[in-house]
Amino acid sequence: MDEVKVAQIVGQVRALVETHYLYPDIAAVVSGVLAEGLGEGRYPAEEPALATAVTADLQSVNADQHLRLVYHAEVLPPRTPGDDAKEYAAMAQWADQTCSGVACVRRLPGNVGYLELQPVLFPAALCGEIITAAMSLLATTDVLIIDLRHCLGGEPAMAAFLISYLWDHEPAQLTGLREGRDSQLKQAWTLPHVPGRRFGKAKPVYALTSATTFSGGEQLSYDLQQLGRATIIGERTRGGAHAREGFRVHPHLEATISVAEAVNPKTGGNWEGTGVVPDIQATAGQARDTAYKLALQNVITAGGAAAAEADAALAAAQADTA
Numbered sequence: 290m291d292e293v294k295v296a297q298i299v300g301q302v303r304a305l306v307e308t309h310y311l312y313p314d315i316a317a318v319v320s321g322v323l324a325e326g327l328g329e330g331r332y333p334a335e336e337p338a339l340a341t342a343v344t345a346d347l348q349s350v351n352a353d354q355h356l357r358l359v360y361h362a363e364v365l366p367p368r369t370p371g372d373d374a375k376e377y378a379a380m381a382q383w384a385d386q387t388c389s390g391v392a393c394v395r396r397l398p399g400n401v402g403y404l405e406l407q408p409v410l411f412p413a414a415l416c417g418e419i420i421t422a423a424m425s426l427l428a429t430t431d432v433l434i435i436d437l438r439h440c441l442g443g444e445p446a447m448a449a450f451l452i453s454y455l456w457d458h459e460p461a462q463l464t465g466l467r468e469g470r471d472s473q474l475k476q477a478w479t480l481p482h483v484p485g486r487r488f489g490k491a492k493p494v495y496a497l498t499s500a501t502t503f504s505g506g507e508q509l510s511y512d513l514q515q516l517g518r519a520t521i522i523g524e525r526t527r528g529g530a531h532a533r534e535g536f537r538v539h540p541h542l543e544a545t546i547s548v549a550e551a552v553n554p555k556t557g558g559n560w561e562g563t564g565v566v567p568d569i570q571a572t573a574g575q576a577r578d579t580a581y582k583l584a585l586q587n588v589i590t591a592g593g594a595a596a597a598e599a600d601a602a603l604a605a606a607q608a609d610t611a
Contacts, residue, residue, distance in 0.1 A: 290334045299327050301538040302343060304357060309534065309546045313349055321587035322346045336360050336541045354561060355504070355533040355547045359499070364540045372502070376535075381415055381422020389416035390443070393436070394423040399599030401584040402430030410443025410505040413450045417484075424454040425485035431595055432584035433488055436511075438523060438573050440506025445477060445532070445551075448509040453480040455518055456490045463512045464559065466532050466549040474552060490518065495580040495585045498523040498565060499573035504530075508551060511565045515555045520583075521567045523576035530561035582606055 290298075301381035303320045310316035326332055327347050333339055340360035347356045366375050384390065404423060427433060449463050456479045456481035463477040478485070488494075493518070496510045496519045508528045531547035538544050551559040571579045585606065588599035 354529040382412045389419035398602040399593035402427035402433040405436040405438035410447040421485040428486035437506040441506030462554045464553045494519040497576040502526040522569045526564040528564035529560035
């Protein structure tokens with residue numbers, strides 16, 4: 290690209306920030322930073338390097354990790370405003386290639402359920418049946434571990450759908466989204482009915498996090514924590530609580546702009562910039578083992594049919610780490 294094309298792209302990003310960014314006062318400052326960067330000639334002509342440099346300036350004001358210029362190796366198809374068909378089709382293909390985001394679902398010795406969700410929480414409209422199958426399979430386990438250590442984002446509605454399986458029929462309010470420009474709050478609630486079988490709200494749940502856990506993965510862990518429904522084990526998460534919209538500004542470049550903020554009904558805030566703080570600190574590598582031992586202790590204490598199996602599994606786990 291030549292300097293004229295770089296200037297056009299940066300100009301498009303500035304206009305998008307000014308028009309759509311959820312905080313107008315910050316949008317003005319960010320736009321000024323980009324104008325300054327363009328004037329100083331600090332934006333390279335190569336697309337990947339340009340994306341990196343512009344992203345650094347976009348995030349320099351308030352460290353919003355959803356505010357980015359993203360390079361795509363594949364050509365981005367032109368998109369008509371309001372037409373999400375191509376984006377939806379690409380999301381569906383990605384879901385098909387990743388088992389709808391269910392990386393692992395299994396019963397661990399001691400009747401402990403384990404569910405690993407990555408790379409993202411896909412839309413419930415696409416992957417609800419897979420989540421229903423996974424949660425139905427785990428419904429009769431005594432304790433559940435949800436692994437979000439590699440969950441990089443996703444749809445808020447899927448977080449609500451998942452939590453509904455960990456709740457009962459009465460609704461509980463979850464984190465909603467407030468559109469920055471019109472201050473409208475879109476509430477989110479657990480569902481009174483879900484297909485398949487529920488795990489329910491009485492049995493213990495542990496959620497695993499890492500410094501990689503982001504956005505939708507953070508929302509799921511944050512809501513579970515604020516509901517008092519799960520114990521969070523692992524590392525503080527990355528700290529991205531904004532909803533974003535993507536805009537094509539070049540065949541290989543997409544500007545992602547934060548258009549809404551998460552609002553939790555209990556805290557009145559979210560995890561933006563701070564991340565979700567675990568209830569039990571552990572490294573990402575230690576989190577699963579820590580949760581599993583606690584889960585086995587829960588099963589043993591409850592004294593049910595799986596107590597003897599859990600006791601043997603706990604002895605084996607402790608011997609492995611001795």
